[in-house]
Structures are given as C-alpha cells and as structure tokens.
Amino acid sequence: xxxxxxxxxxxxxxxxxxxxxxxxxxxxxxxxKEIFRTALETKANPTEDNLNAxxxxxxxxxxxxATNLIERDRSGNLYLKGYNIAMPQLMKEKILEYIxxxxxxxxxxxxxxxxxxxxxxxxxxxxxxxxxxxxxPITDMGYFIAYKSVNFAGKKVEPLAIKICNxxxxxxxxxxNPDNYSLICNxxxxxxxxxxxxxENVKLQEYLDQEEEDTAEAxxxxxxxxxxxxxxxxxxxxxxxxxxxxxxxxxxxVVKVEGILSNLFDxxxxxxxxxxxxxxxxxxxxxxxxxxxxxxxxxADCDNDPNVTCSRGLHVGTPEYVSGxxxxxxxxxxxxxxxMNVVAVPVDYNGQKMx
Numbered sequence: 001x002x003x004x005x006x007x008x009x010x011x012x013x014x015x016x017x018x019x020x021x022x023x024x025x026x027x028x029x030x031x032x033k034e035i036f037r038t039a040l041e042t043k044a045n046p047t048e049d050n051l052n053a054x055x056x057x058x059x060x061x062x063x064x065x066a067t068n069l070i071e072r073d074r075s076g077n078l079y080l081k082g083y084n085i086a087m088p089q090l091m092k093e094k095i096l097e098y099i100x101x102x103x104x105x106x107x108x109x110x111x112x113x114x115x116x117x118x119x120x121x122x123x124x125x126x127x128x129x130x131x132x133x134x135x136x137p138i139t140d141m142g143y144f145i146a147y148k149s150v151n152f153a154g155k156k157v158e159p160l161a162i163k164i165c166n167x168x169x170x171x172x173x174x175x176x177n178p179d180n181y182s183l184i185c186n187x188x189x190x191x192x193x194x195x196x197x198x199x200e201n202v203k204l205q206e207y208l209d210q211e212e213e214d215t216a217e218a219x220x221x222x223x224x225x226x227x228x229x230x231x232x233x234x235x236x237x238x239x240x241x242x243x244x245x246x247x248x249x250x251x252x253x254v255v256k257v258e259g260i261l262s263n264l265f266d267x268x269x270x271x272x273x274x275x276x277x278x279x280x281x282x283x284x285x286x287x288x289x290x291x292x293x294x295x296x297x298x299x300a301d302c303d304n305d306p307n308v309t310c311s312r313g314l315h316v317g318t319p320e321y322v323s324g325x326x327x328x329x330x331x332x333x334x335x336x337x338x339x340m341n342v343v344a345v346p347v348d349y350n351g352q353k354m355x
Contacts, residue, residue, distance in 0.1 A: 004046065004054075006039035008032055015039050017054070069109060070095070080109065085116050091128050110142025115339040120304060126345050127354075136318075143336040146316035146354070149325040150279035150289055150333055160185075160258065161268055163196040168265040171198075178262035185256040198261065208257075219243045282330060291333070302343040302355055309348050313355030321352040 005016045011032045012025045026032045042054040071079050077086040078095070087095075091112060098105050111128075118124055136144040164183065171178050182204050186195040199207070224232055224243055235243040258264060279289040289295050295314055303311035316335050317325075323332065337354075345354045 004039060004043040006036055006043070008036040013039070069105070080112055080116075083113075083116060085124070087112065088125060088128055107138040107140050107142060110140065111138050111144065111339055112142075114142045117340040118342060120343065122306065123342050123345065126306075127339055127342055139336065143338055146335050146337050147319050147322045148316045148333055148335050149282055149322045149330045151282055151285065151330055152279060159194060160196060164261070164264045164268060167198045168261055171261065178265065179260060181261040183258040183261055183264060185258055196258070201260070204257070217245045219245055279331060279333065282325070289333075295335075299341070299343060304343045304355075306344045306347050308344075309346055311355070313343055315353055315355055317353035 003016070007014050011027070011029050012023065013032050013036045015022045015024070015035075024032070024035060026035075038054060042050045069081055071081050073079070073086075078092050079086060091108070095105060095108055097103075098108060115124055115127060118127070136146060138144045160183075167181070167183065168178055171181055180201055181198055182201055184197050184199060184204065186197055219235055227235075232243060235245060237244045259267075279291075281287040281289070287295070297314050302313035305311070316322075316337060319332075343355045
C-alpha cells in the first residue's frame with residue numbers, strides 16, 4: 001500500500017508519497033488548504049483512482065507519463081517512448097492540454113514521430129512553434145495543413161489560344177480558308193512571352209526549305225602550334241590546302257510550327273483539357289501542380305538556410321501570407337505537409353512561410 005503523509009504550514013504543504021517528499025508553496029492559503037485536505041482524503045481512502053488523481057494534482061506531467069506513450073527524465077524533459085529526442089516546451093504543454101481535456105493525442109504523437117525523422121535539428125526545434133503559433137491544423141496522420149498561391153496552368157497556353165482564335169476569325173472574315181494557313185512560334189526557346197505569326201502554307205514551306213550554309217574559318221597559326229599532329233590533320237582541307245574550322249549557319253531563324261490554323265482551332269478544347277485541374281508555381285511557371293498529387297523536389301536542391309528570404313524550394317505559408325501573394329489572378333490551395341520534409345522556416349515575414 002502507498003504511504004501518504006502531509007503537513008501544512010501557512011501557505012506551504014509538504015507531502016510524502018511514493019517515497020518522495022514534495023513541497024508546494026501557494027500564493028493563497030485557500031489553495032494550500034485544498035491540497036492538504038485532498039492529501040488527507042487520499043490517505044484515508046487510498047484507492048488506485050484516488051492515488052492517481054492525487055499524483056496528477058501534485059505533478060501535472062504525471063498524467064502524460066500515465067499514458068504509457070511518453071517518458072520523462074530527471075530534468076523534466078519528455079520523450080516519446082522508445083525515442084531519445086526531447087520534446088520542445090510547446091509540445092509538452094499541448095500534450096498536457098490534450099490530456100486534461102480528454103482529446104485524442106494521435107495527431108500530435110504522429111506529428112512528432114514525423115518531425116523527429118527530419119534531418120535538420122533547427123527545423124525540429126522551430127517547426128512545432130511555427131505550426132502552433134499560426135494554428136496550422138494537424139491531421140491524424142501527423143501532417144499539417146498549410147497554404148500556397150499558384151497560377152492556373154492554362155496561362156501557359158492562353159496566349160497561343162487567343163492568337164488561334166483571333167487569326168481564325170480574321171481569316172474567315174476576309175473569305176480565306178484557314179486550311180491554307182499555319183501558325184508558327186518565332187521564339188520557341190524563349191523563357192518569356194512567346195511570339196506567334198501566321199503564314200500561308202506555301203510561303204511557310206519555302207521559308208522552311210531555305211538551305212543551310214557552310215562556312216569555313218581559317219585556324220590561326222598560334223592555335224595550330226598548340227595542337228598535336230592528329231588534331232591538326234583533322235582540320236586540314238585538301239581543296240583549300242589549309243587548316244579550316246567548318247561550321248554551319250542557317251539562312252533563316254529557328255521557328256516552331258504550331259500547326260495548320262483550322263486544325264489548331266478545332267483542338268482548342270483538347271489544349272485546355274491537358275491542363276485541366278493543373279496549376280503551376282508563380283515564380284517560374286514551370287512546375288506542374290495537380291490537386292491530389294504530391295509535389296516533389298529533391299531536398300538537396302532546396303535552400304535550408306532560414307536567414308535566406310526567398311530561395312530554392314517548395315514554399316507554403318499561412319493563409320494571411322498567401323492571401324497577399326501572387327496577385328488577384330492567383331489561386332490559393334491547401335497543402336498537406338509532412339514535417340519530415342520541411343527544410344527551413346525563414347526568419348523574415350514574421351515567420352509566416354516555410355520551404
């Protein structure tokens with residue numbers, strides 16, 4: 001049987017229980033009397049329920065240990081049973097709150113398991129504080145919900161679609177046949193706005209048939225002296241009796257033929273169907289983001305320095321942050337984030353975003 005004894009002196013109460021002396025000092029005498037009275041009642045009726053209730057009264061974290069999920073060391077640090085990474089203070093407080101209120105701890109426990117798998121200790125120390133401060137919901141699987149501003153992927157094909165529509169209507173309005181015209185892109189390799197041009201098929205074919213021109217550039221003697229005999233022989237031209245570097249130039253610009261105008265007009269629906277339900281990032285417009293599918297990026301390609309504001313990585317943030325990001329034409333989507341994969345929580349923007 002557990003032995004309990006208690007003595008009160010003013011606002012202080014000393015309780016002996018489980019072989020340990022515990023001294024409590026209160027601001028109000030009423031509080032001291034209350035715990036002293038409870039100690040005497042527990043001593044008089046030491047059932048297991050009464051003993052556990054009194055242990056929890058003396059030590060709030062006793063309830064946590066009683067779950068058999070969490071252990072505590074002599075310094076008061078809490079650990080998930082079987083793990084050796086101490087929980088941050090905010091995590092301890094939240095778990096205690098859940099126990100006090102009778103809430104299911106599964107989301108918090110799974111969140112912490114995933115966070116412990118994160119290879120960056122700085123992230124482990126700061127991420128729960130971030131999630132708690134901005135009230136990010138945590139799912140039963142331990143993922144948390146953050147938000148991202150994106151653009152509709154259809155913006156990529158929108159300029160081409162508009163050009164197709166305008167040219168089709170124009171050609172029809174002047175009594176011409178759209179079958180006789182093709183649309184080309186003048187700068188297919190450009191990262192910026194694409195330029196489109198309509199050409200008659202006959203003229204386009206003539207343009208595409210323009211031949212390449214061969215050019216020959218004499219190699220300076222100082223370069224030849226640096227070459228081996230075999231290297232020099234490779235450049236020797238018998239007809240010109242000398243050493244020349246051959247190259248090819250085009251007599252026309254490189255273009256991309258998008259297709260015959262009538263066919264392009266008929267395929268407008270398919271053009272947008274390919275990007276239906278797809279989004280892309282605001283900065284580069286190169287990513288493909290589909291609802292319900294993971295967006296991935298190699299961790300090594302992400303910047304893990306929290307002191308760098310905007311850098312490489314997949315970014316998410318608070319509703320407040322993303323609401324002002326991307327302009328009025330952007331979309332806001334909810335993202336499930338695995339704590340294991342968070343690389344950095346930048347210190348600026350009041351800590352409202354992460355990579």
